[in-house]
Amino acid sequence: MYKVFVNDTPIILTSSQKNDNNFPVYLLRNTITAEIVQLLKNKKLKGVNLYAPDLEKGWQDFLKTFHIVSAAGGLVLNSKKDILFIYRSKKWDLPKGRIEAGESIEETAVREVEEECGIYQLKLIKPLTTTYHVYFENGMKLKETYWFLMTSDYDKELVPQLEEGITKVLFKNKEEVTKALKNSYKNIELVYDRYLKM
Structure with a gap:
């Protein structure tokens, strides 16, 4: 399916x-x-x-009916198993972005999380899932996003990438994640559900 x-x-x-x-x-x-x-x-x-x-x-x-745009991102855990979220366009989201020419999917995932969140010392653990959504920008496009489970013990201040419209970057505990998902996207729920099943 x-x-x-x-x-x-x-x-x-x-x-x-x-x-x-x-x-x-x-x-x-x-x-x-x-x-x-x-x-x-x-x-x-x-x-x-x-x-x-x-x-x-x-x-x-x-x-075949779409122009496909490929992206990659991460569900990042800290030492307390809190999850890294970004706040953009009045929604909670996970960091991700487009794959650039010559980049591997894994390299993109790490780079985008670093850029969007101002976080470092990322360790890529394993692939989580791939999500798909349709959006409209010069026609109809399908974004496929490859998600990875990551960890980081970086403990300095996180810096949101304001030029990308990100206004907050926070680690959230389980209770806070449940609340954030009520103001998020269905694909982010899928990524979180896949993480919980691991």
């Missing part, structure tokens, strides 16, 4: 014929992706299931 968010409403690509979420089901091969995206963007649907008997082939066909 793949989940792609359009303004926090999901497109679920699945090879299962079970419908547990009460979203309408469309056959992927009979669907115009741009039309589905517009319906979700305009809040005409709360979500949609796209059925493809061969999930991997269906996913590749789905991706």
Whole structure:
């Protein structure tokens, strides 16, 4: 199963014929992706299931309808297992950014966390998950973000990257994370859920 968010409403690509979420089901091969995206963007649907008997082939066909932008970021833990959050556009988020030419995914993830948060001594532990969301900037784009679990024992003041619109950088404990996720994005919930399952 793949989940792609359009303004926090999901497109679920699945090879299962079970419908547990009460979203309408469309056959992927009979669907115009741009039309589905517009319906979700305009809040005409709360979500949609796209059925493809061969999930991997269906996913590749789905991706062909987008210009894909690749990014990488991190869920960073300190020594107390608090999680590093950024505050941007009135939402709590995790640090991430676009992959630059010649960079590996891992290098991007570390660089972006450092730049956005003013944090150092990052240690990359392992890949967590990949998330997808559609956004609109000179047309319809799909951002795929590769997330990594990281740790840091850096204990100096964190500095938000103001030129990127980030106004706060904070480590949050479990209780604070639960509260922050109420004012965040569905993809960030997915990253956090994957971390909890590890």
